[in-house]
Amino acid sequence: MQEEITRTVVASIAPHIELAEIARSQRDTTSIHAWQLARRAAGLYNEAYSDGNAGLMQQAITVCEEAISVDATLLAAHVTLVWAHWLNHLYRWGDRPDEELNKAWAVVERMTAINAQDERTLTARGWVRVTRGEFSGGLADLRRAHEVNPNYVFGLIGLAFAEATTGLGQEAEAHAQLALRLSPRDYGSGGIGLARLVLAMAHFTMGNYDEAAGWCEAAIQAQHRAPIRRALMIACSARTGDMARARTEIAVLNSFAPDFIASVFRGQNPVFTRKEDMENLLDGLRLAGLSN
Numbered sequence: 001m002q003e004e005i006t007r008t009v010v011a012s013i014a015p016h017i018e019l020a021e022i023a024r025s026q027r028d029t030t031s032i033h034a035w036q037l038a039r040r041a042a043g044l045y046n047e048a049y050s051d052g053n054a055g056l057m058q059q060a061i062t063v064c065e066e067a068i069s070v071d072a073t074l075l076a077a078h079v080t081l082v083w084a085h086w087l088n089h090l091y092r093w094g095d096r097p098d099e100e101l102n103k104a105w106a107v108v109e110r111m112t113a114i115n116a117q118d119e120r121t122l123t124a125r126g127w128v129r130v131t132r133g134e135f136s137g138g139l140a141d142l143r144r145a146h147e148v149n150p151n152y153v154f155g156l157i158g159l160a161f162a163e164a165t166t167g168l169g170q171e172a173e174a175h176a177q178l179a180l181r182l183s184p185r186d187y188g189s190g191g192i193g194l195a196r197l198v199l200a201m202a203h204f205t206m207g208n209y210d211e212a213a214g215w216c217e218a219a220i221q222a223q224h225r226a227p228i229r230r231a232l233m234i235a236c237s238a239r240t241g242d243m244a245r246a247r248t249e250i251a252v253l254n255s256f257a258p259d260f261i262a263s264v265f266r267g268q269n270p271v272f273t274r275k276e277d278m279e280n281l282l283d284g285l286r287l288a289g290l291s292n
Contacts, residue, residue, distance in 0.1 A: 037067035038077040045080050052225025052256035054093040060084050073114050082107040082124045092259040104128050119149040123158045130162045135273055153183040157194045164201035167274040172202040193222030197229045204232055205277050209239040227260040228271055235284025246288040265292030
């Protein structure tokens with residue numbers, strides 16, 4: 001009965017939460033033009049992320065920069081811009097994908113100057129810091145974001161992702177499950193898919209390859225062109241002896257992020273920070289016939 005009540009309440013308030021997020025974005029600026037540009041950039045970003053489209057992602061970046069040129073303090077535009085640069089780094093898009101992480105950090109620094117205690121700033125700062133190898137500081141930022149606004153689901157997912165990355169599997173699982181309960185439908189930028197990816201990562205680090213594969217499958221259904229979940233599925237499939245599925249996943253991954261696996265082997269995209277977790281992933285990829 002408690003679960004049914006929870007589902008009913010969440011279903012009834014979810015549309016209002018989305019409207020509140022839009023209203024907050026409007027309050028970030030006095031410029032209607034800047035706000036419209038920021039909303040357009042967010043739409044382009046979501047489409048690029050969903051389709052795995054590098055050209056659309058560059059369009060999103062351009063429109064973000066236009067919005068910021070109109071209002072340099074508009075956090076909503078900065079939020080989209082930092083994630084766009086981070087994804088360019090992850091997918092290895094563009095001529096200098098490693099430089100994209102530096103660009104993401106530069107955006108984070110501007111966000112910090114605008115409002116250091118906004119949960120969006122703290123989430124972006126923590127996520128990028130973890131990617132840069134600043135694990136303790138990044139986790140601290142993400143935990144602070146959750147304290148500032150416990151209802152900010154993307155911040156909760158960011159915390160869970162960082163925990164899974166750094167080997168805190170049980171904590172990651174608990175926070176990802178909470179995020180799914182709080183937001184049973186997608187919460188922008190592939191929120192459901194990210195929560196499912198976190199659960200796949202957590203179970204992978206715990207050696208539960210069948211369960212990890214199940215969550216990989218669910219994550220792929222939510223966002224079919226995202227590299228980490230495909231790489232995990234390749235490793236899980238190889239670990240469980242499903243080489244046909246591993247080959248299929250390799251072909252799909254290479255179709256939209258052909259340099260991702262090589263970047264993982266080179267250490268440019270460490271999915272996990274603990275040596276044993278990374279070796280486990282690399283061994284799984286090697287079982288599937290991959291190398292750098």
